[in-house]
Amino acid sequence: MSLESYGVLKGRPKDWRYGTGRSPHFQILLHDGQMEHRIAVNVRSKVPPSELLYFVDENFDHPLLSGLKDLDTGFHSLENKKELSLDYVRGELFDLSAMETLNHNIPGPDNDLNEMIRDYIKEAISTKGTVYAFGKRWGPETFLQDSCFGFRPGSGIHDIHMNQGSLKKWRDDDAPFNDGGLLIHLPEKDRWVALFLAFQSQCFETDETTGHCKEEKSESGSDTKDISESIESCQCVVSAGTIRIIAALVDPASDDPGLEMITLFNASPDDVNIDDWTIVDANNRKSVLKGTIKACSGVKVHLSGKGAQLYKDGGSIGLFDEMGVMMHEVDYRKDDVRTGWMVVF
Template sequence: MSLESYGVLKGKPKDWIYGTGRSPHFQILVYDGQMEHRIAVNVRSRVPPSELLYYVDEDFDHPVISRLESLDMGFHSLEDKKDMSLDYVRGGLFDVSSMEMLHHDISGPDNDLNEKIRDYVKAAIKTEGTVYAFGKRWGPDSYLQDSCFGFRPGSGIHDVHMNQGSTKKWKDADKPYHDGGLLIHLPEEKRWVALYLAFQSQCFVTDEVTGHCKEDTSGEAVVPGCLKHRKCTSAGTIRIVAALVDPSGDDPGLETITLINASPEDVNIDDWMIVDRNNRTSLLKGTIMAGAGAKIHLSGKGAQLYNKGGSISLFDEMGVMMHEVNYVKEDIRTGWMIVF
């Protein structure tokens, strides 16, 4: 099932809240002249790598502007309305290879995704600008007040990000011309700002009918997140071949995972991740030479190996799973490596 209730919410911004917590969303309060709505914008992914991809067009100019300006305030369904819908892949909106990764919460001023969105929303509030949020609608719900701003009836829009080329868990929401995003009209500055967001695990080569990650001629899925300027590594190139789950002595800093590069080329693993069964992560750095191995020492502060059994997953810098192994309690012997 594709994304339901896809459309655009047009309103005047009134307030905002930083995205925090385990699944942070930057919250925007807007008013359409009759009722209030909340726009929930993802600023962090729940799966590694957690940083979102973003692109901002500071002077957006596109034929869709005149169509949006003619809309009344409020929510408008865009089902089967390609001329007003967003599509990152085939809509000619921007060059997806220009998207960059950005963390939602970084120490210091004006340097993270929360603050970037905040600046545009504050500018719109100050100049009585208009926000156009593309995504999936919820509400109105007359029984519950809004969980962030307290208005009633609860109403809003979410999935304000790319909605195609998703991994298996979110694949059912894929559909062309159903992407989310924020367009902000700043009348005093006589310009429009466009903010586009995507998850690193998403694919940018998608099927024109389903929106799913497209398969190449060999029948293998195009690696999600391989943008034009990035060199991508095929799954299985780097493999997990062994793990010391129960070292002699205290575990922290002594647990190890052994990787091997099965390919004839050196592979850079900067920003790759080891992920355990509880989604704890350890960031990797360095290069594994062709045909060589590398022993990864776990500090105990990130990914951990559990003596009752678990899983070890290896993701590249774009969040694509390269290899995964599982082990059970019976596989574990103190001081011995488990060979996969």
């Protein structure tokens, strides 16, 4: 199964932020000539060992570059376009054995993953370079402004890392030719910089069809600790029930996609960032959320139809944080559903 909305986002970088907090991502503000986007780059793994694997090629050369140059700015779906897609295992992009580990927040200057990415983005900004971000798209989202840079509508791309050979929890995102990464074109010397990232829990011998690991690995990437133990041992900043599902439009009056809707409410006195939280339906289909819900306020989440779906015959809706911990869950029956009406929980 491939990533929902896998593709490449092309544009000019304008700003950046270090990756910090419990689920740190290095953030890049990108403009495609018409609208702004945010690139969220993982710099730490949720599963130990936490340091990411990385490889940088400061003079990258590959046949796919000629096709990338011809693309207009903006997001481009790469579904069934292997010639422009990234695949760490099959694409002959770089020597996998050359990947090294690097922490994201080492004390001192110019020595960690945050600072390494920062330097390349700063150079791209100063030279009017172009960034090509490969991963999974979210948005545009009219219901939330971007939680990092504040633009509206929220839009961006994440999963900027290898997307195959994953642990069981993330196997649904495995697929050949669906890997993430950053390619940066620096025009002054017509030079390309490539950054490739992977988690130490992933494997590099993967099935040609599914992208799943050919060899069984322990669920944490080690032989002694299960992934569920790793997740449950993390101290959750947001407690279950802080963000609640209070209503859902299960049967819109029109059949147009994107009209199914869920209303979330933040019952706490603090703003809550919901980046990488997920809505999960009764068939375990998922939609990833982005943005911030203001204190004592609600937001409407529109479902595109490609991820989580609402079923007229009844079902469940689950809300999970970025660590996979359930925050709230509701159920509804067929008798609760009326065309054009919200089901209120």
